Amino acid sequence: MADNHLVSKKHQPKGLEILYEDRDIIVVDKINGLLSMGTDRDKHNSAHFYLNNYVTKGNPRSKERVYIVHRLDRDTSGILVFAKTEKAKMFLQENWSDFKKKYVAVVSGNFNDKEGIIESYLTENKMFKVYSTKNKAIGKFAKTGYRVIKETEKYSLLEIELFTGRKNQIRVHFADMGHPVIGDKVYGNTDKSVKRLALHSCSLTITHPYTQKEMTFETGIPQYFNTLMNLKGNKSQK
Structure with a gap:
């Protein structure tokens, strides 16, 4: 309780x-x-x-x-x-790596594959900006899963599962795919009409440190994300 x-x-x-x-x-x-x-x-x-x-x-x-x-x-x-x-x-x-973390995001454009896995090695430059590298010696393995929930002509609403927890992982992975997160001025989306970064941690499942019981905490999709998705006619993915 x-x-x-x-x-x-x-x-x-x-x-x-x-x-x-x-x-x-x-x-x-x-x-x-x-x-x-x-x-x-x-x-x-x-x-x-x-x-x-x-x-x-x-x-x-x-x-x-x-x-x-x-x-x-x-x-x-x-x-x-x-x-x-x-x-x-x-x-x-x-035990953090064993816990289940889900996000929702609005990203630019539409996907040919409505569900998928993104993998790369991530590292930082001298300006502390994270980027993908093919050099496994300097990069840390990062894995992100996604599923398209809804699409408009401009945007896609995604459910994202974070398999690893690297800095800026989601933002870099979708920018790499040519679908940067809406409102992300660092990794490629410069739409000035967008009020905020459209990325939200919506679900977290952990093991309680004392009771050892599995607990899941959830929030809804932020209203602003729904506003973005309703700007134009949309098509839901089942």
Whole structure:
């Protein structure tokens, strides 16, 4: 059971909807534009900072805190899980590759193959931009699955399964295919009319660090994605 009684309006974390909470974990739905964790430039505008403030109820002497397990890009919205103990953090991170992660995205263009797998080796350049390389010695293996849910003349709405969790993996893989994620100014979609990066973590299945039970957390497709898909007549894929 979630500890719903802990939710206080006064300390409700900014930009986050709490999906589930107990003594070991806290699962949230993050808005786009919010960092998962702070940086040297921006230490306070992050999910991690707001959740620490939430669990301590603003009391700097509190021993309560949250621990980072994984991250989403600032411009990606969706499900984030944080641990509330170091033991829970270690368990989740050690088993992270076994957990099931699904995303939804709106990308440019239409696909000949309405379902498929993308594989490559990813590395970073000196400007910290991720790209695919054929050099296995410097790249890390990345694997992404996709299925077309709906199409318009301009866009495709995809359900994406992340088999590996490399930095910017989804964005690079679909840019490589010539179908960059809508709103992605870094990897090739420069449509200025788009308000945000159309990438959302919609489903996460984990093993609970204490009960060892499988738990799945889900959100719906962001309304803005549906707005993009309804700009023109569409055709659904069954």
